[in-house]
Amino acid sequence: MSGASSAGAQENHAKLPKGFRASGTTCGIKVSGKSDLSLFVSDCDASGAGVFTQNRVCGAPVTVSKSRVPGSELRGVIVNSGNSNACTGDPGLADARKMTAAVASELSCDAEQILICSTGVIGVPLPMDCILRGIPHAVSQLCSESQSFMAAATAMMTTDTFAKLCHVDVQLAGGTVRVAGVAKGAAMIAPNMATMLSVIMTDARLTPEQCDWVLRYAVDRTFNCISVDGHTSTSDTVLLLANGASGVDAQTDDESNQIRDAVMNVCQALSTSIIRDAEGCSHFVTIDVTGLSSRDQAFRMARSIADSPLVKTAIAGADPNWGRIVSAAGYAGVPFEPSWVTLKINGTEVYRAGVPVVFKAAELSASMRENRDVHIEFSVAGGPSSGMERARFWTSDLTCEYVRLNSEYTT
Numbered sequence: 001m002s003g004a005s006s007a008g009a010q011e012n013h014a015k016l017p018k019g020f021r022a023s024g025t026t027c028g029i030k031v032s033g034k035s036d037l038s039l040f041v042s043d044c045d046a047s048g049a050g051v052f053t054q055n056r057v058c059g060a061p062v063t064v065s066k067s068r069v070p071g072s073e074l075r076g077v078i079v080n081s082g083n084s085n086a087c088t089g090d091p092g093l094a095d096a097r098k099m100t101a102a103v104a105s106e107l108s109c110d111a112e113q114i115l116i117c118s119t120g121v122i123g124v125p126l127p128m129d130c131i132l133r134g135i136p137h138a139v140s141q142l143c144s145e146s147q148s149f150m151a152a153a154t155a156m157m158t159t160d161t162f163a164k165l166c167h168v169d170v171q172l173a174g175g176t177v178r179v180a181g182v183a184k185g186a187a188m189i190a191p192n193m194a195t196m197l198s199v200i201m202t203d204a205r206l207t208p209e210q211c212d213w214v215l216r217y218a219v220d221r222t223f224n225c226i227s228v229d230g231h232t233s234t235s236d237t238v239l240l241l242a243n244g245a246s247g248v249d250a251q252t253d254d255e256s257n258q259i260r261d262a263v264m265n266v267c268q269a270l271s272t273s274i275i276r277d278a279e280g281c282s283h284f285v286t287i288d289v290t291g292l293s294s295r296d297q298a299f300r301m302a303r304s305i306a307d308s309p310l311v312k313t314a315i316a317g318a319d320p321n322w323g324r325i326v327s328a329a330g331y332a333g334v335p336f337e338p339s340w341v342t343l344k345i346n347g348t349e350v351y352r353a354g355v356p357v358v359f360k361a362a363e364l365s366a367s368m369r370e371n372r373d374v375h376i377e378f379s380v381a382g383g384p385s386s387g388m389e390r391a392r393f394w395t396s397d398l399t400c401e402y403v404r405l406n407s408e409y410t411t
Contacts, residue, residue, distance in 0.1 A: 014165040017178040017203035019245025023141035024151030027134025029082035035155035041076035046243035048074040049211035053236035059086035060096040061116040070208035075113040082120040106139040156184040174248040177204040183270035198238040205244030215240040218264035280401030291380035293387030302393035304332035312398035318369035322350040337383030344377040
């Protein structure tokens, strides 16, 4: 595997796969005048799949896109920012379909071949006049160059502070395939598939069934393993398009797994960038839970720790208050015996076999304060539910700035 570029760090170098073009333009949804309309288009029919929010209150674009995947003749995705088109009833559904029909008309394809995502304020009708005027311009700006990929990623942003995009190249026996992706998100992050918006593209040749399998595997281990505030959005969508433009497909199970892992690596780069960009955050937190009998148990425990406001505020204050971590694991609904638990924070052991460990609290606090990254390791060595399974989860701390930003969002 080569050619990887990390989201948020080397995004200017991210490249689209063969046969894909992108654009990011301004149509006038945002009062700020910033770009707000993105297009991702395949020059040929593409297989595709999607995973969507489990929130029963979902946006009209989720309903429309969900009805069109998995599919084998997809051509593109339109994304608008500044307005989520959620809680807008039948008029919102009609607007979402009008947007896909307008793109399809420009591309000379059917509306059902276009997927749609929207993000922004909930409960406000879309300004359809400016969107429909903007779509022909967005199509005219489609390009395969890196700057167009960056422009599309930027136009998806709402409260994000940087564009999130990356690519990975994979060498298979038949040639090189590329996986590339974009995402947006900084708050209202609590995946149950999905989390925020993301579009993943590859020039590998995949069937719709393969797309569905690959995407669900990747999302389950990346986008479903991040949390900022415990709030599952109405608009969460992750889409995968595979157009086969490279002419390369997997010849063996091992090569299928290489493509799967490339998609997962792109999803991990994008999803962790969302946590690094979390609203108001001062720490990026990695939580590893090991020694459970099932991955689901380890996942539930890691997420319980990640979602605890008391854990998050302690990290914000550089307070190694390990009791909050242990107690959050304790209410995760996983039976375990505390006497088998070991807990480390930034490599410092603070709890072993159910007994506190003497450690230099001032030094550990300083390491938390002086480093943006915090690592929590919770391991179970035996007893009920113990085994060899593990899970990794990423979260942010909870600061006064997060509260300020989200208390002023619409006013």
